[in-house]
Amino acid sequence: MDKTDIEAKVIQFIASKVENVDVSKITTASQFGELGLDSMDTVQLLFDAEEEFGVSFDGDEVKNLRSVGDIINYINNHPPSMPA
Amino acid sequence: MRIVVTGMGVVSPIGIGVDQFWDAAVKGVSGIRRIQSFDASRQRSQIAGEVIGFDPTSFLSAKQVEQTDRFTQLALLAASLALEDAGSLESYAPQRMAVSLGSGMGGFATFESSAARKLQNKSMPPFTVPRIMANSAAAWIATKYGLKGVNLTSSTACSSGGNAIGMGLDLLRTGKADAVIAGGAEACVLPLTMSGFEALFALSTHFNNDPEHASRPFAKDRDGFVIGEGAGILILEKEEEAMRRGAKIYAYLAGYGCACDATHIVAPEVEGQVSAMKAAIQDAGMQPEKVDYINAHATSTPLGDIVETKAIKELFGEHAQEIAISATKSLIGHTIGASAAIGSIATVMTLHSGTIHPTINFAEADPECDLSYTPNQAIQKKVQTAMCNAFGFGGNNVSIVFTTL
Structure with missing residues (x-):
């Protein structure tokens, strides 16, 4: 999966998880807070993303994941060892 | 001050909503089937009273579903039905509206699924703890509904719902609340929980191919309880206030008694059960002879049903033979922390309708169970004072008295 694929899939995934948000408004620059997610929603979203993309966010690095692009970059830099 | 029941909501293996539940109960419909929610082929007991056709997405958002365990979802539906039944409670300040709920296991579906993930080194769902905690349902x-008053959860195993209703009565009597949403919820038709009960030889195992006949309180060949799930909620208010707002009044919640055996962690005992029933009748300011119906705890275990029979005979003496008894668990199995709440709803409906639902599967009586258990067919009888029993692990005994007098 190249980065463009990851980007499309992550945005589509986030759109499916976030309530009341127009898909066209979700960009790589979108911060989770801007999408209406509070801290618990964000933790839940990251958990769901781990399940979806077969990655495991490192305990310390997870604190730096604040935007859609951060998730895309993380997945791009940490390809899953097993298919998702 | 008298406390009244003005609304009821039930989610059960024989129906959602009081009308559906009561209609099935009076007809003697069994809600026990082979387990559908997971592959139970490796369980010794492969049957349960599951709530069929329950869809949490029909009343909760996807996010709310993700953040709640099934026991909370069942409780939320029962609460919405009860509140709808009670009509407008807008005259009460939010700070004066309490919740008193019971659950024996809390969010154990979440516990079991998250534990399985942990053992496989998978990441932990972030709502694991808020879904598991026993007070999750009450908090939700x-x-x-924006109920900002007292918020309690009682976890006394199989008597949890009874304690919760009793605590609701106490809250109203002591002036700590003006309305209480009281009841119980449980959703533990689950492999680990069932295996635990199986290890105690508490569950029925001889009726896996004949599930509808497995739950047979007081019958000779009973072999353990059948696990069930569900929720029951009652709306409790002070009589004057309920009348002022023109509420429909089902019955008085007149007495609450509890007692601990203090002898054994799981084996029931006559003395503690007698004490609880006696305390409830005293609390109601009545004489035992006034009780004309008992919704028995009656789980269909070999020992439990005999002990309860002995306790009723010891307390009521000759009057015991005149009391109509029935076992809601014969229909829906044992819903643990919800059982006394659902049993209370059946008790109130008995007072309200003049019909006593049957104890089904009563083929042949156990010689040691020699009272009137309303075998197999509903009976019509004007009942004015009724008691609901709930006895739990921990030696916890609870009795609640409802009356129309």
Whole structure:
């Protein structure tokens, strides 16, 4: 999966998880807070993303994941060892 | 001050909503089937009273479903039905509206699924703890309806719902609340929980191919309880206030008694059960002879049903033979922390309708169970004072008295 694929899939995934948000408004620059997610929603979203993309966010690095692009970059830099 | 029941909501293996539940109960419909929610082929007991056709997405958002365990979802539906039944409670300040709920296991579906993930080194769902905690259901009910008063959860195993209703009565009598959403919820038709009960030889195992006949309280060949799930909620208010707002009044919640055996962690005992029933009748300011119906705890275990029979005979003496008894668990199995709440709803409906639902599967009586258990067919009888029993692990005994007098 190249980065463009990851980007499309992550945005589509986030759109499916976030309530009341127009898909066209979700960009790589979108911060989770801007999408209406509070801290618990964000933790839940990251958990769901781990399940979806077969990655495991490192305990310390997870604190730096604040935007859609951060998730895309993380997945791009940490390809899953097993298919998702 | 008298406390009244003005609304009821039930989610059970024989129906959702009081009308559906009561109609099935009076007809003697069994809600026990082979387990559908997971592959139970490796369980010794492969049957349960599951709530069929329950869809949490029909009343909760996807996010709310993700954040709640099934026991909370069942409780939320029962609460919404009860509140709808009670009509407008807008005259009460939110700070004066309490929730008193019971659950024996809390969010154990979440516990079991998250534990399985942990053992496989998978990441942990972030709502694991808020879904598991026993007060989750009470907290969600409060949040959904903006109920800002006392918020309690009783976890006394199989008597949890009874304690919760009793605590609701106490809250109203002591002036700590003006309305209480009281009841119980349980959803533990689950492999680990069932295996635990199986290890105690508490569950029925001889009726896996004949599930509808497995739950047979007081019958000779009973072999353990059948696990069930569900929720029951009652709306409790002070009589004057309920009348002022023109509420429909089902019955008085007149007495609450509890007692601990203090002898054994799981084996029931006559003395503690007698004490609880006696305390409830005293609390109601009545004489035992006034009781004309008992919704028995009656789980269909070999020992439990005999002990309860002995306790009723010891307390009521000759009057015991005149009391009509029935076992809601014969229909729906044992819903643990919800059982006394659902049993209370059946008790109130008995007072309200003049019909006593049957104890089904009563083929042949156990010689040691020699009272009137309303075998197999409903009976019509004007009942004015009724008691609901709930006895739990921990030696916890609870009795609640409802009356129309």
